Amino acid sequence: MVDPRRLIPRTDAVLAEPRIAAAVERLGRDIVKSAVAAAQERVRCGEVPPDHDAVVEAALDALPAAATGLRPVLNATGVLLHTNLGRAPLSPAARAALDVAAGTCDVELDLHTGARGPRGATLLAALLDAVPTAAAAHVVNNGAAALAMVAAALAPGREVIISRGELVEIGDGFRIPELLTAAGVRLREVGTTNRTSRADYAGAVGEDTALILKVHPSNFVVSGFTQSVGIGELTGLGVPVVADIGSGLLAPHPLLPDEPDAATVLAQGADLVTASGDKLLGGPQAGLLLGAPGVGAELVQRVRRHPLARAVRADKLTLAALEATLRGPLPPVRAALAADPREIRARAERLAAALAAAGVDATAIDSTAAVGGGGAPGVTLPSAAVALPEHYAAALRAGDPPVLGRVEHGRCLLDLRALPADADAALTTAVLACSG
Numbered sequence: 001m002v003d004p005r006r007l008i009p010r011t012d013a014v015l016a017e018p019r020i021a022a023a024v025e026r027l028g029r030d031i032v033k034s035a036v037a038a039a040q041e042r043v044r045c046g047e048v049p050p051d052h053d054a055v056v057e058a059a060l061d062a063l064p065a066a067a068t069g070l071r072p073v074l075n076a077t078g079v080l081l082h083t084n085l086g087r088a089p090l091s092p093a094a095r096a097a098l099d100v101a102a103g104t105c106d107v108e109l110d111l112h113t114g115a116r117g118p119r120g121a122t123l124l125a126a127l128l129d130a131v132p133t134a135a136a137a138h139v140v141n142n143g144a145a146a147l148a149m150v151a152a153a154l155a156p157g158r159e160v161i162i163s164r165g166e167l168v169e170i171g172d173g174f175r176i177p178e179l180l181t182a183a184g185v186r187l188r189e190v191g192t193t194n195r196t197s198r199a200d201y202a203g204a205v206g207e208d209t210a211l212i213l214k215v216h217p218s219n220f221v222v223s224g225f226t227q228s229v230g231i232g233e234l235t236g237l238g239v240p241v242v243a244d245i246g247s248g249l250l251a252p253h254p255l256l257p258d259e260p261d262a263a264t265v266l267a268q269g270a271d272l273v274t275a276s277g278d279k280l281l282g283g284p285q286a287g288l289l290l291g292a293p294g295v296g297a298e299l300v301q302r303v304r305r306h307p308l309a310r311a312v313r314a315d316k317l318t319l320a321a322l323e324a325t326l327r328g329p330l331p332p333v334r335a336a337l338a339a340d341p342r343e344i345r346a347r348a349e350r351l352a353a354a355l356a357a358a359g360v361d362a363t364a365i366d367s368t369a370a371v372g373g374g375g376a377p378g379v380t381l382p383s384a385a386v387a388l389p390e391h392y393a394a395a396l397r398a399g400d401p402p403v404l405g406r407v408e409h410g411r412c413l414l415d416l417r418a419l420p421a422d423a424d425a426a427l428t429t430a431v432l433a434c435s436g
């Protein structure tokens with residue numbers, strides 16, 4: 001009898017195949033060797049015939065698209081900004097900009113003079129175009145870094161006045177009051193959980209006050225006997241007013257009338273606004289600081305010049321993708337937010353019909369989606385989903401590509417609002433692959 005090991009094409013022979021060699025150039029030797037080993041293992045199991053071409057094909061099939069352990073996931077949760085799925089998916093314009101920035105680029109060079117230039121100047125210009133009420137802008141790593149810089153640069157060792165109704169935990173144990181004290185400020189809490197008045201703020205302002213901070217409760221709503229103080233009422237207390245709006249809306253959005261936006265908050269009298277880049281703005285992870293003319297612009301300068309600014313500096317990839325998000329077409333999150341529920345329902349009907357025709361227990365149903373990720377709490381978005389038996393949830397998550405749905409009332413729902421329509425075919429294929 002022939003030793004079966006002698007029938008398995010040898011690793012070096014498979015690696016010498018031009019398409020496999022090209023993959024080594026792209027992905028590195030270790031990843032490709034693992035794929036070849038997986039293909040050889042399938043020969044041992046009898047799944048792949050013991051010939052060279054079949055093993056090459058099986059190895060190519062087993063290769064990841066890129067040399068990263070991250071996997072692309074289809075977001076069928078109905079949560080537009082899913083923090084665990086990387087929040088906002090980037091627009092085609094932002095992806096193209098990433099390609100430019102990936103090489104050497106003039107991120108900090110003035111090509112006219114050949115001298116060092118201001119970092120990310122074209123992005124800052126785009127931000128100021130998008131927020132006409134701002135006079136200065138700065139970009140850091142994320143929203144938390146923007147807040148940490150506000151504390152470290154503008155209020156070290158001094159008091160920051162904040163309402164007890166705005167001591168927010170964002171998620172994964174990240175608490176804004178803890179971040180602020182860790183960055184070296186003393187919190188002066190005012191008001192109560194449900195009610196804070198202008199007099200509470202006014203009574204707390206003293207010699208040691210560095211600034212008043214308003215934080216958007218971006219993931220909860222307090223209802224009932226409540227009172228909070230608008231930005232407009234806090235100007236004139238003699239200290240700068242900083243507003244952390246969280247979600248990164250730069251201008252009012254008709255579908256989210258209660259969500260604060262940078263342009264309006266600055267027009268109402270805030271000196272400085274901080275926000276995230278990867279929430280409703282729809283861009284890469286980033287933290288924005290936008291200053292009003294006058295004091296606000298000086299505050300931005302102080303943040304920019306602080307020694308810690310370098311520690312939270314945004315990289316060239318972020319700067320490029322953020323600028324393209326601002327200048328380019330509507331990013332996917334904003335398209336998903338504005339999608340017509342009737343069109344989502346029609347997609348669900350088509351998908352469910354195709355799956356049912358293949359023998360899958362699938363029905364189209366109406367559902368509700370959410371903005372998520374620290375934006376528009378309490379807002380529900382009419383949506384539609386394909387409902388499957390519950391056991392599909394785990395099987396789809398384990399698939400390739402993994403699909404993340406949500407389990408509701410003993411069913412696995414694939415909500416289509418957060419999923420771009422051009423992913424419907426991939427979703428169908430993924431469900432069919434779990435239906436064997």
Ligand SMILES: *Cc1c(COP(=O)(O)O)cnc(C)c1O
Pocket residue numbers: 142143144145147168170215216217218244245246247275276277286287373374375
């Ligand atoms: C999300 C959020 C943050 C933190 O921003 P990251 O970009 O996640 O660091 C801070 N404040 C508010 C109000 C937020 O919603």
